[in-house]
Amino acid sequence: MRTKIMAEERKKGKSLLALPSEYIVLDLETTGYDxxxxxxxxxxxxxxxxxxxxxxxxxxxxxxxxxxxNITNLTGITNEMVIGAPxxxxxxxxxxxxxxxxxxxxxxxxxxxxxIHDAYIYQFGDGVYSxxxxxxxxxxxxxxxxxxxxxxxxxxxxxxFGFDTSGAxxxxxxxxxxxxxxxxxxxxxxxxxxxxxxxxxxxxxxxxSVYEKVKACDVTRNTDEVDPTHPFYDTTCxxxxxxxxxxxxEAMQFVVNIGGYxxxxxxxxxxxxxxxxxxxxxxxxxxxxxxxxxxEKYKSExxxxxxxxxxxxxxxxxEHQ
Numbered sequence: 236m237r238t239k240i241m242a243e244e245r246k247k248g249k250s251l252l253a254l255p256s257e258y259i260v261l262d263l264e265t266t267g268y269d270x271x272x273x274x275x276x277x278x279x280x281x282x283x284x285x286x287x288x289x290x291x292x293x294x295x296x297x298x299x300x301x302x303x304x305n306i307t308n309l310t311g312i313t314n315e316m317v318i319g320a321p322x323x324x325x326x327x328x329x330x331x332x333x334x335x336x337x338x339x340x341x342x343x344x345x346x347x348x349x350x351i352h353d354a355y356i357y358q359f360g361d362g363v364y365s366x367x368x369x370x371x372x373x374x375x376x377x378x379x380x381x382x383x384x385x386x387x388x389x390x391x392x393x394x395x396f397g398f399d400t401s402g403a404x405x406x407x408x409x410x411x412x413x414x415x416x417x418x419x420x421x422x423x424x425x426x427x428x429x430x431x432x433x434x435x436x437x438x439x440x441x442x443x444s445v446y447e448k449v450k451a452c453d454v455t456r457n458t459d460e461v462d463p464t465h466p467f468y469d470t471t472c473x474x475x476x477x478x479x480x481x482x483x484x485e486a487m488q489f490v491v492n493i494g495g496y497x498x499x500x501x502x503x504x505x506x507x508x509x510x511x512x513x514x515x516x517x518x519x520x521x522x523x524x525x526x527x528x529x530x531e532k533y534k535s536e537x538x539x540x541x542x543x544x545x546x547x548x549x550x551x552x553x554e555h556q
Contacts (some may be wrong), residue, residue: 248369252434270353274298279406295320339370375464451497461494468494475526476511
């Protein structure tokens with residue numbers, strides 16, 4: 236039976252603040268944000284040498300379950316489109332051979348790497364395949380090189396460089412746009428008087444603090460050293476359900492120390508809803524809390540909000556420590 240893989244159990248490479256010239260651009264389309272519950276439905280990987288594509292693999296993947304309507308609305312991928320496509324266990328060996336030990340580049344690419352990592356284990360067992368490649372996250376790079384954007388979604392980064400993002404949320408298109416944005420970031424960095432200073436890592440003391448039980452609006456930063464490269468920086472996070480590894484107050488302190496904000500309720504300003512366990516609560520209807528339902532409603536209306544599991548939240552915290 237499949238078991239949930241926790242962040243600290245994943246053997247992965249390092250997140251690099253660097254600008255390599257050779258790499259694999261990777262993007263997946265999935266049925267959600269958690270590798271335990273969701274599946275890969277499209278994969279694209281492009282090998283680049285001196286920033287130019289030289290080889291590519293791209294395919295739909297036939298999942299075990301139907302594609303949710305909101306994913307079809309986002310990606311344009313329908314159940315009919317993946318009928319006849321290979322299963323994930325057929326694609327992974329070719330992908331593993333293609334990627335080799337190369338550096339991987341992508342937008343918030345740790346999500347994609349987590350999906351690949353867990354799929355290896357779910358399909359073939361532990362120790363058969365691994366993805367321990369070091370990787371470069373365009374999101375982190377862009378926050379350093381192009382500060383001040385409204386947000387750091389791929390479409391926003393691309394628009395800041397004048398690229399048309401019509402056709403986004405398809406793996407092959409997103410890979411191509413990611414590579415173009417990365418090349419532009421490298422060009423901008425090359426004009427900086429001290430390029431190395433762009434990537435000096437901040438101290439990590441903000442991950443250790445003393446916590447008090449307070450409401451979200453009362454949680455204040457207890458360090459001056461925020462991390463503008465972190466996905467939670469300048470975003471608003473809301474929690475629902477019981478967290479298993481820390482208290483909700485501790486989790487909120489992580490967010491605000493990074494430079495983000497927390498809320499007690501989901502609003503149109505919420506960027507992340509982090510879901511803990513609420514199976515213990517028999518008053519919840521349809522298996523979803525009110526916050527969960529509201530977040531899904533806002534997402535379907537096009538709001539900039541992501542619904543992630545507690546495990547993915549810890550992944551995002553650990554990736555940047």
